[in-house]
Amino acid sequence: MSETEQEQSDRQKYEFRKVIEKLKEYRGSGTQLVTIYVPPDRLISDVVAHVTQEHSEASNIKSKETRTNVQDALKSIKDRLKYYDTKPPENGMVLFSGAVDTGGGRTEMITEVLENPPQPIQSFRYHCDAEFLTEPLEEMLTDKGLFGLIVLDRREANVGWLRGKRVDPVKSATSLVPGKQRKGGQSAQRFARLRLEAIDNFYQEVAGMANDLFVEQRHEMDGILVGGPSPTKDEFLDGDYLHHELQDMVLGKFDVAYTDESGLYDLVDEASEVLAEHEILQDKQVMEEFFEELHDGDKATYGFEPTRENLVMGSVDRLLISEDLRKEVVAYECPNGHEEREFLDSDESAGEHSCSRCGETVEDGEREDAIDHLMEIADQRGTETVFVSTDFEKGDQLLTAFGGVAGLLRYSTGM
Numbered sequence: 537m538s539e540t541e542q543e544q545s546d547r548q549k550y551e552f553r554k555v556i557e558k559l560k561e562y563r564g565s566g567t568q569l570v571t572i573y574v575p576p577d578r579l580i581s582d583v584v585a586h587v588t589q590e591h592s593e594a595s596n597i598k599s600k601e602t603r604t605n606v607q608d609a610l611k612s613i614k615d616r617l618k619y620y621d622t623k624p625p626e627n628g629m630v631l632f633s634g635a636v637d638t639g640g641g642r643t644e645m646i647t648e649v650l651e652n653p654p655q656p657i658q659s660f661r662y663h664c665d666a667e668f669l670t671e672p673l674e675e676m677l678t679d680k681g682l683f684g685l686i687v688l689d690r691r692e693a694n695v696g697w698l699r700g701k702r703v704d705p706v707k708s709a710t711s712l713v714p715g716k717q718r719k720g721g722q723s724a725q726r727f728a729r730l731r732l733e734a735i736d737n738f739y740q741e742v743a744g745m746a747n748d749l750f751v752e753q754r755h756e757m758d759g760i761l762v763g764g765p766s767p768t769k770d771e772f773l774d775g776d777y778l779h780h781e782l783q784d785m786v787l788g789k790f791d792v793a794y795t796d797e798s799g800l801y802d803l804v805d806e807a808s809e810v811l812a813e814h815e816i817l818q819d820k821q822v823m824e825e826f827f828e829e830l831h832d833g834d835k836a837t838y839g840f841e842p843t844r845e846n847l848v849m850g851s852v853d854r855l856l857i858s859e860d861l862r863k864e865v866v867a868y869e870c871p872n873g874h875e876e877r878e879f880l881d882s883d884e885s886a887g888e889h890s891c892s893r894c895g896e897t898v899e900d901g902e903r904e905d906a907i908d909h910l911m912e913i914a915d916q917r918g919t920e921t922v923f924v925s926t927d928f929e930k931g932d933q934l935l936t937a938f939g940g941v942a943g944l945l946r947y948s949t950g951m
């Protein structure tokens with residue numbers, strides 16, 4: 537995946553994460569919040585028919601309030617579905633609708649449609665409860681990476697994908713390698729030679745499956761995992777059967793007892809530490825570079841305002857933002873034309889602002905999401921944005937010690 541594609545993916549995940557966090561806060565007074573997961577191969581007409589059926593069955597709900605709210609939610613979803621032709625977007629979509637509690641015994645009808653989640657939705661799902669169903673989407677947001685999987689012994693082999701946390705078996709093969717016991721009438725030398733030839737042919741067949749599956753997507757892959765008993769997996773890798781570019785992408789080989797489809801799942805389990813390390817490897821590398829510049833160089837900046845100033849100047853090469861940053865920026869302009877900003881928690885009230893230059897008081901400021909604010913400037917200046925996980929020490933320090941915002945500079949600014 538290119539840097540631009542990765543940045544777009546990170547931005548999309550951030551936008552989804554914001555919406556999901558808002559949806560998770562909503563509560564219904566009864567089982568009246570409707571969630572529908574629509575896979576990409578489901579016809580819109582089928583979804584409409586299902587919603588119509590659910591609307592009819594909702595008339596049996598005993599509570600008048602819950603019955604009305606569920607039917608209103610389904611009507612709202614049906615109205616939204618009118619905007620689509622025959623099929624959902626490429627990765628499917630999720631529809632949320634219901635009367636949410638707003639306090640004081642009052643409710644508000646909200647409807648939200650999330651199109652093209654990070655991974656394709658696997659199956660149709662209708663859910664009605666006091667909360668929206670967000671867990672499947674949350675799992676997609678934490679799932680990272682595309683890895684090729686190969687498990688083999690001298691009898692069979694399976695090849696597939698690990699997409700995030702989902703194992704996808706694709707191809708399999710069985711071998712014609714004879715057992716270790718030779719038939720009568722064959723010399724031991726001839727039998728051994730034929731057996732080695734059969735093993736070699738099988739390894740070539742397995743490599744052919746892997747090459748056909750992986751080569752075209754090698755630029756999007758994060759690595760390849762190989763599993764099986766010893767010495768099979770070692771012979772396969774040491775024999776350079778794989779395409780040379782794929783051979784260089786092998787992250788490790790692991791002892792796996794089974795080589796059918798279940799072996800692919802076992803391989804993922806055995807490689808869990810390698811996968812976890814690889815998932816945040818890029819984040820670790822960029823934070824190592826940031827700390828090196830911070831201590832021994834002069835091309836690092838941190839904190840909202842200093843980083844913003846460098847962004848505006850065009851001196852930031854990479855903008856580093858913590859994945860867990862939840863801040864907003866409030867922009868004020870006093871009567872004398874001075875512009876200033878406050879960096880606040882999302883739920884923090886802004887109040888009055890006193891201009892630090894002239895002392896004038898400003899009551900109303902323009903408020904927006906801090907990440908959106910910074911990324912808009914970054915886009916205008918051709919600056920790459922990197923979202924950094926908090927799942928390792930220095931990534932956590934970006935959030936706790938540096939305010940969740942930092943930058944690696946193109947050149948020293950002397951600031």
